[in-house]
Amino acid sequence: MTEVLGLDGVSLRRGENVLLDDITLSISEGEHWVVLGPNGAGKTTLAEIAAGRMHPSAGTATILDEQLGRVDVFELRPRIGYASAALASRIPQGETVFDLVITSAHGVVGRWTEEYEGQDDERAEALLWAFGVSHLRDRRFGTLSEGEKKRVQIARSLMTDPEILILDEPAAGLDLGGREELMRALTEIMSSKTAPVVLMVTHHVEEIPAGATHALLLKAGRIVSAGPLEVSLTPEHLSETFGLPVEVHRDGGRFHARAV
Numbered sequence: 001m002t003e004v005l006g007l008d009g010v011s012l013r014r015g016e017n018v019l020l021d022d023i024t025l026s027i028s029e030g031e032h033w034v035v036l037g038p039n040g041a042g043k044t045t046l047a048e049i050a051a052g053r054m055h056p057s058a059g060t061a062t063i064l065d066e067q068l069g070r071v072d073v074f075e076l077r078p079r080i081g082y083a084s085a086a087l088a089s090r091i092p093q094g095e096t097v098f099d100l101v102i103t104s105a106h107g108v109v110g111r112w113t114e115e116y117e118g119q120d121d122e123r124a125e126a127l128l129w130a131f132g133v134s135h136l137r138d139r140r141f142g143t144l145s146e147g148e149k150k151r152v153q154i155a156r157s158l159m160t161d162p163e164i165l166i167l168d169e170p171a172a173g174l175d176l177g178g179r180e181e182l183m184r185a186l187t188e189i190m191s192s193k194t195a196p197v198v199l200m201v202t203h204h205v206e207e208i209p210a211g212a213t214h215a216l217l218l219k220a221g222r223i224v225s226a227g228p229l230e231v232s233l234t235p236e237h238l239s240e241t242f243g244l245p246v247e248v249h250r251d252g253g254r255f256h257a258r259a260v
């Protein structure tokens with residue numbers, strides 16, 4: 001199977017802090033990964049590297065056959081859909097919802113003088129509709145609720161029909177209905193024949209969509225387990241990752257966990 005994302009001995013340091021420590025991981029076409037771990041485990045850092053937004057301090061990151069550091073990231077980024085709080089903080093608050101989605105076609109935020117085609121307009125409208133936010137198309141991003149911002153960002157992340165879709169805590173801030181709608185939408189995306197590889201960061205096993213295939217459990221910048229869900233997402237690995245005894249149940253493709 002073709003590798004889509006490869007990390008080989010990846011570490012990332014900031015001053016004295018080791019954010020990621022010797023991470024080796026291979027993600028192939030057809031796989032859909034969730035990344036779980038406690039606060040500060042390094043999940044967002046890993047997502048930023050996978051999205052070509054941060055560079056490792058050691059080791060190599062290969063995204064879609066291109067090695068970070070040897071590729072023009074501006075050519076790579078349209079092939080990667082990315083939605084995260086880290087990215088949201090860089091969005092101009094005055095940008096309208098429609099412009100925020102369509103500007104993804106050029107890998108920019110802040111509509112300026114770029115040219116868009118009719119099919120870009122159609123795709124942006126269709127994505128806003130699919131994520132239930134068409135009615136917000138002319139609103140300024142900064143005026144949206146947290147849940148509305150999440151949906152708009154996910155619509156934006158799909159604008160370029162990406163080969164990898166990276167979602168950092170997409171369900172955070174959503175109400176129960178919003179979370180379940182998102183789980184359904186992600187399961188649908190994951191089940192489609194032309195699905196991008198999905199890498200989704202979450203704190204909660206309840207937020208793993210039914211179409212997920214693999215899990216990466218991180219703790220203090222290191223891998224606790226990585227692999228197919230059945231092997232990786234065990235009570236033992238979850239207990240070690242979160243530092244408390246946990247039991248986990250699977251029901252119709254969804255997971256539930258609680259402390260014991």
Ligand SMILES: Nc1ncnc2c1ncn2[C@@H]1O[C@H](COP(=O)(O)OP(=O)(O)OP(=O)(O)O)[C@@H](O)[C@H]1O
Nearest residue numbers: 014017018019037038039040041042043044045046
């Ligand atoms: N620029 C920085 N300088 C120093 N430490 C940093 C920097 N950025 C992040 N960190 C630290 O690196 C660790 C990993 O951060 P990261 O955001 O990747 O964790 P996370 O698993 O996504 O956490 P959370 O679940 O709380 O969002 C944290 O302890 C954080 O404080």
